[in-house]
Amino acid sequence: MTDDNRLPRRRYLQLTAGAGAVALAGCAEDQDPDDLDTDDTDDDGTGETDDLEIVHWWTAGSEEEAFTALVDGFEEEHPDYSVDDNPAPGGAGAAIDAEIQTRVLDEDPPGTFQIWPGEALRDYLDADALEPVGDLWEDEDAYVDGVLDAAAPDGDLVIAPINIHRLNNIFYNVDVVEEIGVDPDEADSPEALLEMFEAADDAGYVGLAQQTQEPWGILQFWEMVFIGQHGVDAYEQFLEGDAESLESEIESSLDLVEQTSEYYNEDASSVAWDEANNDVITGDAAFHHNGDWAAGEYEGADDFEYGEDWEYAVFPGTEDVYTMVIDGFVYPANNPTPEATEAFVSYCTTTDAQERFNPHKGSIPPRTDASMDEFPEFLQNQMDDFEASGQQTVSISHGSGLNPAQADEVEEAFAVFSDNWDVEETTQELINIF
Amino acid sequence: MGFDIDRLRSRVGRRDPDSGADDVRTDGGTEATTGGSRFARLKHSDLVQSLPFWLPPALLMGLFVYGAIGWNLLISLTDWSGLQQPEYTDLSLEMYTQMPADASFVAAFRNTVVLLVVFTVISLLIGLGLAILIDRNIRFENTFRTIYLLPMALSFVVTAIFWSWMYNPSTGTINVILRGVGLDFLAMNWLGDTRTRLAAIIFALTWQFSGYAMVVYLAGLRAIPDSHYEAAKVDGAGSLRMYWRVIIPQLSAATTSAAVVLMVFALKAFDFIYVMFGDNPGRSADILAVMMFRVAFSRSQWAYGAAVATILFLMALSVVAPYLYMQYKRGDL
Numbered sequence: 001m002t003d004d005n006r007l008p009r010r011r012y013l014q015l016t017a018g019a020g021a022v023a024l025a026g027c028a029e030d031q032d033p034d035d036l037d038t039d040d041t042d043d044d045g046t047g048e049t050d051d052l053e054i055v056h057w058w059t060a061g062s063e064e065e066a067f068t069a070l071v072d073g074f075e076e077e078h079p080d081y082s083v084d085d086n087p088a089p090g091g092a093g094a095a096i097d098a099e100i101q102t103r104v105l106d107e108d109p110p111g112t113f114q115i116w117p118g119e120a121l122r123d124y125l126d127a128d129a130l131e132p133v134g135d136l137w138e139d140e141d142a143y144v145d146g147v148l149d150a151a152a153p154d155g156d157l158v159i160a161p162i163n164i165h166r167l168n169n170i171f172y173n174v175d176v177v178e179e180i181g182v183d184p185d186e187a188d189s190p191e192a193l194l195e196m197f198e199a200a201d202d203a204g205y206v207g208l209a210q211q212t213q214e215p216w217g218i219l220q221f222w223e224m225v226f227i228g229q230h231g232v233d234a235y236e237q238f239l240e241g242d243a244e245s246l247e248s249e250i251e252s253s254l255d256l257v258e259q260t261s262e263y264y265n266e267d268a269s270s271v272a273w274d275e276a277n278n279d280v281i282t283g284d285a286a287f288h289h290n291g292d293w294a295a296g297e298y299e300g301a302d303d304f305e306y307g308e309d310w311e312y313a314v315f316p317g318t319e320d321v322y323t324m325v326i327d328g329f330v331y332p333a334n335n336p337t338p339e340a341t342e343a344f345v346s347y348c349t350t351t352d353a354q355e356r357f358n359p360h361k362g363s364i365p366p367r368t369d370a371s372m373d374e375f376p377e378f379l380q381n382q383m384d385d386f387e388a389s390g391q392q393t394v395s396i397s398h399g400s401g402l403n404p405a406q407a408d409e410v411e412e413a414f415a416v417f418s419d420n421w422d423v424e425e426t427t428q429e430l431i432n433i434f
Numbered sequence: 435m436g437f438d439i440d441r442l443r444s445r446v447g448r449r450d451p452d453s454g455a456d457d458v459r460t461d462g463g464t465e466a467t468t469g470g471s472r473f474a475r476l477k478h479s480d481l482v483q484s485l486p487f488w489l490p491p492a493l494l495m496g497l498f499v500y501g502a503i504g505w506n507l508l509i510s511l512t513d514w515s516g517l518q519q520p521e522y523t524d525l526s527l528e529m530y531t532q533m534p535a536d537a538s539f540v541a542a543f544r545n546t547v548v549l550l551v552v553f554t555v556i557s558l559l560i561g562l563g564l565a566i567l568i569d570r571n572i573r574f575e576n577t578f579r580t581i582y583l584l585p586m587a588l589s590f591v592v593t594a595i596f597w598s599w600m601y602n603p604s605t606g607t608i609n610v611i612l613r614g615v616g617l618d619f620l621a622m623n624w625l626g627d628t629r630t631r632l633a634a635i636i637f638a639l640t641w642q643f644s645g646y647a648m649v650v651y652l653a654g655l656r657a658i659p660d661s662h663y664e665a666a667k668v669d670g671a672g673s674l675r676m677y678w679r680v681i682i683p684q685l686s687a688a689t690t691s692a693a694v695v696l697m698v699f700a701l702k703a704f705d706f707i708y709v710m711f712g713d714n715p716g717r718s719a720d721i722l723a724v725m726m727f728r729v730a731f732s733r734s735q736w737a738y739g740a741a742v743a744t745i746l747f748l749m750a751l752s753v754v755a756p757y758l759y760m761q762y763k764r765g766d767l
Contacts, residue, residue, distance in 0.1 A: 097731055097732065098731040101731065104517050105517060105519070123516045123517045123734050126516050126517065126518065127516060127517035129517055213598070213625070213710070214711060214712040214714065215712075215714050215716075265604075266603050266604045267603050267606075269603070269623060269625050269626025269627075270598045270599075270602045270603065270624070270625045270626065271598075271602065404732060404733060404734060405515070405733040405734060405735060408713075408714070408728065408732040408733045411714045412538060412714050412728075414714075415711075415714040415715065415716040415717075416716055418716070419628045419716045419717065419718060
């Protein structure tokens with residue numbers, strides 16, 4: 001074969017390759033608008049669309065029902081807008097952070113997304129990534145101060161809370177506790193709780209059904225012990241970063257947590273919280289500490305009734321406190337759907353939205369004027385406690401207490417604590433975080 | 435194919451500047467001579483003419499793979515955290531210099547190295563053993579091969595969840611069996627005890643990947659002619675001696691390639707640990723991949739996360755580079 005023969009073929013190949021590249025580029029440019037038109041997600045950056053994209057992590061069970069109820073209510077109220085449901089599954093927001101942060105950095109945020117209030121918003125606030133939503137709120141007077149404070153970490157309201165879970169509960173199996181012969185309502189300090197665990201252990205039961213596979217279980221227990229021993233003011237002093245002057249308080253609370261660890265279920269290290277909680281339902285364990293989402297599991301169990309088979313007491317020592325775990329929706333800056341987002345955020349602050357969402361979710365409405373008629377008895381009792389509470393505070397383990405970097409360092413400290421139960425070392429770790 | 439490449443090489447050689455600018459008789463007869471310009475010769479050079487074939491993929495790879503690695507390196511030199519845009523004005527090695535003092539990094543690095551070495555060695559040994567057994571013309575050979583290879587087809591998410599059931603100290607299969615055969619003293623809190631946690635993870639990963647080593651070894655064994663076995667037998671070697679002196683030495687290529695793949699799997703064991711423990715597995719099971727995720731996405735400390743990623747990248751490179759170099763020297767590349 002001579003050069004003369006080969007060159008035309010090469011040129012031909014060159015041309016085809018070139019044409020192919022151009023065609024590919026052409027396709028890429030042409031296709032996008034077409035695609036978008038056909039599946040009517042008109043999200044091409046014009047900013048004027050009716051589809052509200054909501055990113056959230058409520059993808060299963062009662063949480064999914066709650067979210068669906070909320071969206072249905074919104075679409076009834078605002079028929080002009082429809083919701084583009086874009087879940088980022090993963091318990092308690094494990095996956096949502098990565099997705100939202102990347103999109104906010106790219107200045108391509110969704111219409112709104114689910115997040116905790118308080119310091120959980122710190123990175124977004126520092127980057128001016130959230131717009132104030134105070135104008136969109138209905139009836140600010142219907143909220144207690146603790147909620148308003150959490151929703152306005154820097155003074156302006158930036159999030160519309162949709163629900164409030166409570167963390168300072170201790171759940172128990174009524175039969176087991178009666179057999180042991182203790183009265184959880186009588187206990188008035190974390191030390192008294194320890195004595196009840198001991199009594200359960202003596203009677204052959206697991207004292208506290210707990211999970212240590214992920215550190216938040218012990219972290220949230222420590223938070224409650226700390227508040228129970230030293231009060232909300234000391235706890236908030238810790239949240240503000242003054243851990244150093246609280247050294248002995250931290251040490252004594254960690255010490256108590258360390259003592260309770262003897263009464264965990266044997267398999268605490270290889271179960272998730274719902275598996276641990278199941279020990280209360282089966283009657284193997286006396287107590288379980290968790291947010292009131294744990295009650296959802298009792299209500300789902302057969303023949304396990306509130307008041308007869310399971311009960312809850314306020315975490316001993318925190319009787320006047322309501323430790324809140326709040327979810328809410330924000331208004332991201334650079335919003336692709338400003339009008340729809342405004343309508344949705346505003347809708348979340350109505351009694352209608354909160355009354356639809358919360359019975360499914362197993363939480364109480366942030367608005368104290370919401371009607372509790374449709375709620376289960378347990379939640380009605382929680383609402384009474386909420387309205388009667390003298391102080392409300394937020395938790396570290398569920399976001400709102402500390403900024404994400406500090407909260408994660410606290411979690412790491414507790415991951416190490418649950419390995420070595422070294423009170424002194426963990427105290428120093430906690431002080432060094434700030 | 436070889437012929438074409440040789441011709442290509444000789445043509446490239448002819449474009450050598452030493453061959454002189456007036457050496458125009460080579461390409462394309464009259465056209466080249468009349469043009470005589472550099473441009474015409476450039477247009478006809480192999481480099482230019484082959485551009486459409488290798489340039490697009492090279493650009494795409496360069497941008498999306500090497501460009502991203504380079505950008506990651508750049509980010510690790512900044513002090514970027516939070517959700518503001520990074521500033522590239524003040525670059526320093528601060529993220530790297532703070533690593534040795536960070537107990538969490540030291541633990542993650544140590545665990546990564548232990549995982550890498552122990553997991554790879556054990557998987558190779560088990561894989562070799564299985565391959566030799568299966569290669570002995572046993573019955574149901576295909577069935578066994580499939581059984582051993584199957585775990586590899588499962589996602590880390592699945593295996594992590596069921597291994598955490600297996601390791602459950604009170605109801606898990608492992609402890610139930612140990613108690614059943616009277617070995618109560620061996621029934622431990624596998625995932626709860628810091629002394630056994632990493633070992634438990636390595637054991638589960640070995641279960642999942644030794645089947646892969648087996649397949650690679652099996653291919654290697656099948657490539658060895660029967661005559662080698664026969665010759666060894668005739669010379670009076672027992673089975674053990676035969677494998678040790680004759681067969682295994684011929685499997686070095688299989689060992690290297692299986693080892694490289696296994697080590698890369700070990701570096702990527704992120705999913706397994708993340709599903710079991712979340713992003714805070716504690717000092718005894720933390721590995722660099724999990725730490726990288728935790729620091730970047732839970733704490734928004736992007737620069738430090740990028741620095742951890744760079745270390746992880748260098749570790750992967752130090753595993754792969756010697757292998758590629760060996761291949762290159764052997765002429766396989």
